[in-house]
Amino acid sequence: MSVYALKPKFQNLLRPLVRVLAKSGVTANQVTVFAAAGSILVGLIAGLGAHRAWFLLIPVWLFLRMALNAIDGMLAREFGQKSALGAYFNELGDVVSDIALALPFLAVPVFLPAQIWAFALAAAVVECAGLVGPLAGASRRYDGPLGKSDRAVAVGAFGLWIGLGLPLAPVAGWIWWALVVLAAITTIKRVRNGVAEVR
Numbered sequence: 001m002s003v004y005a006l007k008p009k010f011q012n013l014l015r016p017l018v019r020v021l022a023k024s025g026v027t028a029n030q031v032t033v034f035a036a037a038g039s040i041l042v043g044l045i046a047g048l049g050a051h052r053a054w055f056l057l058i059p060v061w062l063f064l065r066m067a068l069n070a071i072d073g074m075l076a077r078e079f080g081q082k083s084a085l086g087a088y089f090n091e092l093g094d095v096v097s098d099i100a101l102a103l104p105f106l107a108v109p110v111f112l113p114a115q116i117w118a119f120a121l122a123a124a125v126v127e128c129a130g131l132v133g134p135l136a137g138a139s140r141r142y143d144g145p146l147g148k149s150d151r152a153v154a155v156g157a158f159g160l161w162i163g164l165g166l167p168l169a170p171v172a173g174w175i176w177w178a179l180v181v182l183a184a185i186t187t188i189k190r191v192r193n194g195v196a197e198v199r
Helices: 003-023 027-049 052-078 082-109 111-133 148-163 170-198
Strands: none
Touching: 003 027, 027 082, 027 111, 027 148, 052 082, 052 148, 082 111, 111 148, 111 170, 148 170
16 A cells, blocks of 8 residues: 555645646646755755754655645646656656655764665665666556655655654664665565566
8 A cells, every 4th residue: 555546636636726837837847847946955954954943844845745746747647748858857856856855864863874875775766666667568667665655754754753853762763774675675566566567
């Protein structure tokens, strides 16, 4: 089960806004670039900020980013804005955003740098595993248990906890390793399901 399964309901809530944006001339590519740029900015503010409260920006932005990701996809599909450049923006933007929003946690002393870097790398590998599907003759894979939306929930929860100034025991770092394991399981699942689809 993945948070991704809730996407259709989320899209239905956003559809009226998407219609307004389309009529206003907003393009899918503009939304995609804005989402990636916003993630980089929020990551820099949280990671370099002098106070833990800046980490509260992460869960807020992750929710907005999920909405932006849904909006750009709907603009592309439902309003004839699909393009080759848009596909590159969409996929590369997601990877850049994932990394940008994970790296701020390097500034939290209780976490080991290896934990944060391993999570960021695992997130990138998961997305690559999904992207390889069409190259192998399968569909773009979105299998869980740790897809993009699930990672957003995990990172957002960490950001909320830290931003509120709640205490962090050293054992909290092991949650990152658990997420890395879930990412590995997700990668294997996407590969297996992609291969099975082709067969």
